Amino acid sequence: MISPMMIDPATWAREMFDAQRRLAAGPHTLRAVGDVDFGCSPKDAVYRDDKLTLYRYANPNRRKDAVPFLISYALVNRPYMVDLQENRSLVRGLLSRGEDVYIIDWGYPDQADRYLDMEDYVERFLGGCVDFLRASHGIEAINLMGICQGGVLSLCYAALHPEKIRNLVTTVTPVDFHTPDNLLSRWIQNIDMDLMVETLGNVPADQMNVSYLMLKPFRLNFQKYAGFVDTLEDAGQVEDFLRMEKWIFDSPDQAGEMLRQFVNQFYKGNGFVNGGIRVGTRAPTLADVTMPVLNIYALQDHLVPPDASRALKGLVGTKDYSELAFRGGHIGIYVSSRAQHEVPTAICDWLSRR
Amino acid sequence: MTQATTAPDFGLDAWIRPFREAMAAFQGSAFPGAVPGAFPGGFQGAGTAWPWSGAGAWFGTPAASGFSGWAPAAGAFTGTMQQVSELAQAQWQQLMAQATGGQPGADALAQWRTLVAAVGARLASSAGPFELGPLPGVDASALREALSTPPVGPMREHVERGQRAMLAQLDYQDAAREFSAQLGETMRLAQTRLQERLAARAEKNEPVTSARALFDEWVEAGEQAWAERAGSDAFVAALGRFTNAEMKVRAAMADQVNRVAESLGLPTRKEVDADHRRIAQLERELRRLRRELDDLRAAGASATTRTVERAAASASARAPEVAATPAPAETLRRTAPARKAGRAAPKVATKAAPGKPSAPSKARQGKASTARLPQVSVPRALGTGKGNEAAQRRRAGK
Numbered sequence: 063m064i065s066p067m068m069i070d071p072a073t074w075a076r077e078m079f080d081a082q083r084r085l086a087a088g089p090h091t092l093r094a095v096g097d098v099d100f101g102c103s104p105k106d107a108v109y110r111d112d113k114l115t116l117y118r119y120a121n122p123n124r125r126k127d128a129v130p131f132l133i134s135y136a137l138v139n140r141p142y143m144v145d146l147q148e149n150r151s152l153v154r155g156l157l158s159r160g161e162d163v164y165i166i167d168w169g170y171p172d173q174a175d176r177y178l179d180m181e182d183y184v185e186r187f188l189g190g191c192v193d194f195l196r197a198s199h200g201i202e203a204i205n206l207m208g209i210c211q212g213g214v215l216s217l218c219y220a221a222l223h224p225e226k227i228r229n230l231v232t233t234v235t236p237v238d239f240h241t242p243d244n245l246l247s248r249w250i251q252n253i254d255m256d257l258m259v260e261t262l263g264n265v266p267a268d269q270m271n272v273s274y275l276m277l278k279p280f281r282l283n284f285q286k287y288a289g290f291v292d293t294l295e296d297a298g299q300v301e302d303f304l305r306m307e308k309w310i311f312d313s314p315d316q317a318g319e320m321l322r323q324f325v326n327q328f329y330k331g332n333g334f335v336n337g338g339i340r341v342g343t344r345a346p347t348l349a350d351v352t353m354p355v356l357n358i359y360a361l362q363d364h365l366v367p368p369d370a371s372r373a374l375k376g377l378v379g380t381k382d383y384s385e386l387a388f389r390g391g392h393i394g395i396y397v398s399s400r401a402q403h404e405v406p407t408a409i410c411d412w413l414s415r416r
Numbered sequence: 417m418t419q420a421t422t423a424p425d426f427g428l429d430a431w432i433r434p435f436r437e438a439m440a441a442f443q444g445s446a447f448p449g450a451v452p453g454a455f456p457g458g459f460q461g462a463g464t465a466w467p468w469s470g471a472g473a474w475f476g477t478p479a480a481s482g483f484s485g486w487a488p489a490a491g492a493f494t495g496t497m498q499q500v501s502e503l504a505q506a507q508w509q510q511l512m513a514q515a516t517g518g519q520p521g522a523d524a525l526a527q528w529r530t531l532v533a534a535v536g537a538r539l540a541s542s543a544g545p546f547e548l549g550p551l552p553g554v555d556a557s558a559l560r561e562a563l564s565t566p567p568v569g570p571m572r573e574h575v576e577r578g579q580r581a582m583l584a585q586l587d588y589q590d591a592a593r594e595f596s597a598q599l600g601e602t603m604r605l606a607q608t609r610l611q612e613r614l615a616a617r618a619e620k621n622e623p624v625t626s627a628r629a630l631f632d633e634w635v636e637a638g639e640q641a642w643a644e645r646a647g648s649d650a651f652v653a654a655l656g657r658f659t660n661a662e663m664k665v666r667a668a669m670a671d672q673v674n675r676v677a678e679s680l681g682l683p684t685r686k687e688v689d690a691d692h693r694r695i696a697q698l699e700r701e702l703r704r705l706r707r708e709l710d711d712l713r714a715a716g717a718s719a720t721t722r723t724v725e726r727a728a729a730s731a732s733a734r735a736p737e738v739a740a741t742p743a744p745a746e747t748l749r750r751t752a753p754a755r756k757a758g759r760a761a762p763k764v765a766t767k768a769a770p771g772k773p774s775a776p777s778k779a780r781q782g783k784a785s786t787a788r789l790p791q792v793s794v795p796r797a798l799g800t801g802k803g804n805e806a807a808q809r810r811r812a813g814k
């Protein structure tokens with residue numbers, strides 16, 4: 063049997079030397095890159111409600127018959143992930159295929175928003191945007207795409223107002239919150255959300271981020287930055303890294319009441335599966351989601367395991383249900399190079415047939 | 417001209433020093449006299465919303481390392497890197513021994529295992545990343561008994577609150593130790609998994625041939641151990657107790673701060689929250705009333721009288737649910753955003769939403785109206801049309 067480690071001293075020395083050189087170059091590269099920009103496609107604010115802003119993307123290729131395509135992103139991160147940079151933009155893919163794309167920016171809640179609840183987010187904010195688009199376009203129903211937590215809100219809204227949603231696309235959206243591989247859900251079960259929200263008011267974004275990082279602590283806290291050191295002599299790669307890094311940590315605090323209801327109803331109560339969801343006085347159920355549904359999930363998603371998303375198939379009321387399994391992770395589904403073609407093409411092809 | 421360093425630091429100091437100095441300056445100015453570690457999680461325990469609350473929970477106590485703000489990540493990183501460094505140093509010595517005529521080969525794996533076991537044993541002797549011990553010189557059970565004794569006298573309410581806060585602190589320390597032990601076990605398991613992975617490579621004649629490959633093996637072993645442990649009942653229970661205990665300490669401290677502020681005639685968080693709650697409820701009620709008004713208008717003049725009576729009866733029947741039955745505040749939406757943006761108010765659409773049910777039919781259903789007149793404008797640019805979100809946020813003053 064040989065030694066498990068046979069590192070040639072020269073190899074070792076070279077690695078150390080290379081690492082030192084890159085680290086030395088790092089501050090210079092970072093200063094040269096400066097602040098990163100994000101959000102590459104032109105867009106106009108068309109509607110506001112308090113901190114919410116609805117944007118419409120400019121699109122010279124817009125089809126005249128295009129139905130408004132509204133993107134509802136998660137509350138826990140900023141929506142520019144879908145339009146991060148020129149070569150990483152789901153939005154660009156949709157625009158190039160003639161779609162009329164709108165996106166909701168939920169804003170950054172502060173302590174004045176700690177009592178906003180599920181009904182505010184589903185009926186007032188999401189519903190307000192949907193009604194705005196219906197009225198401004200003079201149509202009865204629009205196309206809606208929900209992402210992750212935004213997908214959960216979209217499912218609730220579509221269940222409550224099926225007549226207003228023509229087609230529904232969900233991406234990396236959790237439906238069954240109690241699948242065995244859902245570590246985040248496991249952790250939350252013993253945490254007293256009522257106590258947390260009563261104590262903190264809004265839940266700080268940093269606290270949320272630490273939880274996400276600890277799902278894969280060695281990769282996300284160590285390996286990622288070791289990889290970053292490898293790129294320190296390349297301004298382009300550093301810029302890409304910083305842009306992603308900014309997105310990861312540019313997170314809004316979570317409105318306390320909303321998060322309390324979301325965790326208790328979905329993470330703990332598994333409401334889509336077990337029932338009992340309340341949005342104000344109403345009780346949405348997936349059986350009332352009767353419009354065509356395209357459900358896209360990521361096979362290597364550690365935040366929303368595939369089974370958590372696939373559960374939609376057995377619960378949704380529509381007979382027109384389609385799935386797309388993307389080979390990638392929770393974020394790769396928007397920013398990986400393969401996603402740039404695969405995801406918008408799948409969405410637009412699916413829409414065009416309906 | 418740059419000054420030559422006396423000892424190789426691989427360029428790390430150039431990275432760390434500015435942050436260290438900035439944090440020291442920040443702490444000196446923002447928290448004069450503050451004692452890091454005096455409360456669980458450092459500053460966040462005092463209710464100042466220090467953003468690393470969760471990080472402190474995960475990575476360790478800020479007091480354990482020199483500067484609080486970066487301590488959470490720094491503590492874990494330092495500890496981990498120390499392990500790797502020790503392994504690397506020993507490996508280096510082994511390589512040197514081989515290069516100078518040592519005996520590589522048959523006993524190399526045994527040497528390696530001895531080395532890893534020694535590091536593992538040192539890990540096993542530590543309590544875990546928190547290193548929270550009982551209060552020095554204090555019998556915890558006796559202290560608990562004392563704190564559980566009902567006080568008497570004119571100050572009993574104040575004393576009792578103080579007792580509860582201290583008990584919460586003791587509970588937090590217990591929970592932190594328990595959770596820390598779970599993390600420690602996970603790290604030890606990671607060490608075991610690393611040994612196994614390296615042994616497997618040796619048996620397959622695929623030794624690690626670079627420092628980076630060793631690091632990647634360590635990462636994989638760590639994730640493997642984490643996947644095994646972090647979802648276990650014991651870990652989940654410890655995490656829950658730890659988080660809940662921290663919240664109780666923070667709540668107790670916030671209560672004390674509120675009381676001090678109140679005694680000084682200052683507005684308190686509690687009072688502001690109460691106002692926010694009332695505003696949210698009023699906004700929902702306003703939206704509900706506006707929705708019903710829209711419904712009544714749409715119902716037509718001939719049916720107005722009957723509809724008002726029916727709607728009033730319906731609203732009356734729902735009165736107890738008002739607080740929990742929010743409805744959109746259309747008025748605010750229609751005007752406030754335009755004022756904020758410094759532009760004219762958007763035009764209001766005048767046509768009813770398609771497929772809108774009549775008010776009487778909804779009243780019969782006995783539930784909140786869902787199809788309402790969208791109080792909206794035609795799409796119009798409120799911004800400048802530039803797609804650069806950073807620029808838009810700067811313009812918005814974020």
